[in-house]
Amino acid sequence: MTPRKRHVLLLWMLFCSGMTEAIEPISTSIAVGMAAALTGFLASYQNIFYYFHECCRPEWISFNRTGLQADLERKMFGQHIASRIILKAVTGFMSNDNPKKPLVLSLHGWTGTGKNFVSELIANNIYKEGMDSSFVHVFTSELHFPHAKQFDTYKSQLQQWIKGNVSNCGRSMFIFDEMDKMHPGLIDSIKPYLDYYDKLDGVSYRKAIFIFLSNAGGENIVQTALDFWKAGRGREEIELKDLEALLSLSVFNNKQSGLWHTSLIDKNLVDFFVPFLPLEYGHVVQCAMAEMNARELPPNLKVAKQVAKDLVYFPKAERVFSVKGCKTIESKLNYYT
Numbered sequence: 001m002t003p004r005k006r007h008v009l010l011l012w013m014l015f016c017s018g019m020t021e022a023i024e025p026i027s028t029s030i031a032v033g034m035a036a037a038l039t040g041f042l043a044s045y046q047n048i049f050y051y052f053h054e055c056c057r058p059e060w061i062s063f064n065r066t067g068l069q070a071d072l073e074r075k076m077f078g079q080h081i082a083s084r085i086i087l088k089a090v091t092g093f094m095s096n097d098n099p100k101k102p103l104v105l106s107l108h109g110w111t112g113t114g115k116n117f118v119s120e121l122i123a124n125n126i127y128k129e130g131m132d133s134s135f136v137h138v139f140t141s142e143l144h145f146p147h148a149k150q151f152d153t154y155k156s157q158l159q160q161w162i163k164g165n166v167s168n169c170g171r172s173m174f175i176f177d178e179m180d181k182m183h184p185g186l187i188d189s190i191k192p193y194l195d196y197y198d199k200l201d202g203v204s205y206r207k208a209i210f211i212f213l214s215n216a217g218g219e220n221i222v223q224t225a226l227d228f229w230k231a232g233r234g235r236e237e238i239e240l241k242d243l244e245a246l247l248s249l250s251v252f253n254n255k256q257s258g259l260w261h262t263s264l265i266d267k268n269l270v271d272f273f274v275p276f277l278p279l280e281y282g283h284v285v286q287c288a289m290a291e292m293n294a295r296e297l298p299p300n301l302k303v304a305k306q307v308a309k310d311l312v313y314f315p316k317a318e319r320v321f322s323v324k325g326c327k328t329i330e331s332k333l334n335y336y337t
């Protein structure tokens with residue numbers, strides 16, 4: 001290691017460990033020495049800040065409420081209930097310096113309705129590096145835990161990962177995709193981290209965020225949306241209370257895919273159940289327009305409508321909701337433009 005690299009590393013460690021906390025147990029003379037050394041480094045390396053790695057400090061992790069609200073309004077379509085709950089939940093949690101438990105969100109709905117996307121928006125407005133942050137962890141059952149037989153290995157691995165990462169940074173975020181495909185025992189193994197413990201083995205999990213994504217309950221949500229549509233009622237009239245019961249215990253009882261869900265509800269570990277409504281033609285058009293905008297293409301409503309029109313809608317007779325939501329828009333757009 002060159003001296004220059006060593007200095008940068010030292011400096012990074014100093015900064016990332018939180019200077020005051022690190023120095024406290026050390027004698028003042030060492031602290032003074034460190035400060036002097038630091039000043040020296042800063043003076044000799046003008047470009048030092050370019051070398052900084054992401055670290056667990058407010059410079060890298062701070063919640064932007066305005067940003068999240070703007071993103072939810074401008075980039076999420078057709079999800080008035082989910083948007084509202086998420087803004088409220090994340091704002092409440094992030095503005096509390098001493099939460100009693102980690103924030104646990106369970107997002108439910110049909111594919112392509114924006115569950116992954118909204119997780120990204122949350123990450124983008126908390127971590128400077130967004131989804132690329134080393135404090136954001138995504139687990140997909142098919143990718144990370146594919147073989148039921150190796151459950152025991154996965155279990156201890158997952159527990160170690162969560163513990164290790166939260167020890168590194170209390171403000172860590174864990175996203176579990178395809179929760180309904182995950183081994184129920186695996187979910188059980190992370191339950192302690194979601195609970196109201198001050199500390200577990202000396203680690204506090206209370207500032208972490210856990211987000212569970214699943215299709216569980218999706219069919220019921222679709223049915224409600226369809227009932228409203230058939231009754232000629234506006235989609236915006238659907239309220240949380242119309243869907244809440246659908247995500248409740250009784251519905252998931254005795255259903256294999258719902259086992260994890262049941263045990264999480266049972267213990268009240270999930271703070272918010274967030275329903276995602278199926279998307280209609282109009283929303284798909286909006287998604288396509290937003291995607292053009294994101295790619296800095298000139299907005300072309302005609303193309304957007306064409307893309308939306310060529311998707312498959314259900315139920316067969318009414319053709320109200322997009323089967324894949326906005327999921328395939330990105331690739332479809334390549335084809336049309």
Ligand SMILES: *[C@@H]1O[C@H](CO)[C@@H](O)[C@H](O)[C@H]1NC(C)=O
Pocket residue numbers: 064066067068070
């Ligand atoms: C928060 O987000 C808003 C809207 O995206 C942006 O204009 C603002 O600069 C952000 N604030 C910070 C501190 O990043």
Ligand SMILES: *[C@@H]1O[C@H](CO)[C@@H](O)[C@H](O)[C@H]1NC(C)=O
Pocket residue numbers: 137138160161162163164165168
């Ligand atoms: C943090 O989680 C990642 C998986 O996202 C894992 O590869 C890594 O080993 C974990 N870090 C620690 C310190 O446990």
